[in-house]
Amino acid sequence: MSTSTPTPRKSGVTGTASPVAGRGPVRVLLRLHRTALWVAGGLLVLGIGIVVALRVWMASAKELCSDGDITPCGGPVYQSSYARTSTEVFLSEGGTVLLVLAALAGVFVAGPLIARELESGTFRLAWAQSVSPARWLATRLAVPAALVVSGLAVLIAVYRWGLWALRGFPYSSAPHWYDSGAFPGTGPALLGYALLAVAVGALSAVLVRRALLAMSLTALVLGAVAFGLGKRRYRLWPGELREGAAAQTYAHGDWPLENGMFTASGDRLYWQDCLFSRWDNAQACMRDRGGVTPFAEVHPASHYWPLQLVETGILLALAALAVLAAFRVLRRLHG
Incomplete structure (x- = not known):
């Protein structure tokens, strides 16, 4: 009487980890922090909803003239609708709000995502299941970076769409392209801030390995970077020098x-x-x-993109240095 030996099932890929196994850490991370994902999704929907509501409010306002005047056209008095002036106020600091959201992502990475696991020792469970320290950290960098960049890219487009509706009206108090409250939220510089926030959060977490301290350190560093760049932004690209009569008149957007x-x-x-x-x-x-x-x-207004791109480049360079430092610290501490 002979017995048959069960034949092991073969994977479709020989000698390599299956795609499902490769996605394991990502799935675990998303499931573990699904509440934070729902909150982030809610903030995304809320931001879009606010801008859409403001646009609808402006469209429904009773403006008698094409230039937005609610008084008789051509009269000695110009007055815009309450909806338009309110929208100008609400959107004037939209870039600052988006910067805060990017910073919150870094604070979350520093605290609940990395430092809390290092502080409590739960990281050992992942490392005991054939997940190397480098891969563990890479997952906690790549997943939030991809999600935050995707979400903020949508909010940038929506914010620009909201600001576009305020252009071209006389006596408008709408934010200028260079205003500190608007500039960071209208271009790729915001994505640079988001990536820097994630990188600084990871570095702070592996350095101090205490959730509250790592979160505080991340907020302090990001605040210092944002404040410093905001103060010196005008020096990131050479200004245009005008002499004589040209120096006494300013074009729109200067x-x-x-x-x-x-x-x-x-x-x-x-x-x-x-x-x-x-x-x-x-x-x-x-x-x-x-x-x-x-x-x-x-x-001039044509310097918008050079300033945006230079600032983005600085932020990406800082983010790359922070990521490199985080992996070196992790390797030194845990091999």
């Missing part, structure tokens, strides 16, 4: 940086130097100081 007068020797005198002088006339003050030719340094 971002004024500096203005004053050149002396005969080419030195610069700035108007702010005469603001609190004993001369009542600032121009006379400049002439008395040796000013000859007016000048102005501006960023």
Whole structure:
């Protein structure tokens, strides 16, 4: 009497891990933090809904003229609708709100996603199941980075669509393209902030391995980077220098940086130097100081994309350094 030995079932790929096994850590991560995913999805829907509601509100406002005037066309008084002015106020800090969302993603990565597991020791369970430390960390970087970038890319498009409806109206208080409250949320720089937030969160987590401390450190670093770039953004790309009559007029969309007068020797005198002088006339003050030719340094609207791309490049470089440092720290601590 003979017995038959069961034949093991063969995988479709010989000598390599199956695709299902490769997706295992991702599935576990998504299931473990599904509540956070629902919250993030809710914020995405809320952001889209707010901008859509504002656009619908403006469209339903009773404006008598094509330029948005609610008073008789051509009259001495111009007044925009309450819906339009309210939308301008609501959207003026939209870029700051999107920056905060990007920072929250980094704080979440630093705390619940990585540091909490290192603090509690639950990471050993994953590492005991043939998941290397490097792969474990890579999953916790790649998954939130992909989700956050995708969600924020949608919000960028929606925010730009909302701002577009405010263009071209006289006496508008809509944010300019260079305003600190709007600029970060209208282009790829926001995605650079998001990737930096995830990278800094991971680095903070593996460095301190305490959830609350890692979250605080991440928020502090991201706040410092955003504040520093916001203050020096105008220096990321050379401004356009205008002299003579061209220096005294500004086109729509110009971002004024500096203005004053050149002396005969080419030195610069700035108007702010005469603001609190004993001369009542600032121009006379400049002439008395040796000013000859007016000048102005501006960023025209065409500098929007160079500024966005340079800032994005800086953020991506910082993010790459943070990711490299996170893996080196993890390797040094855990092999």
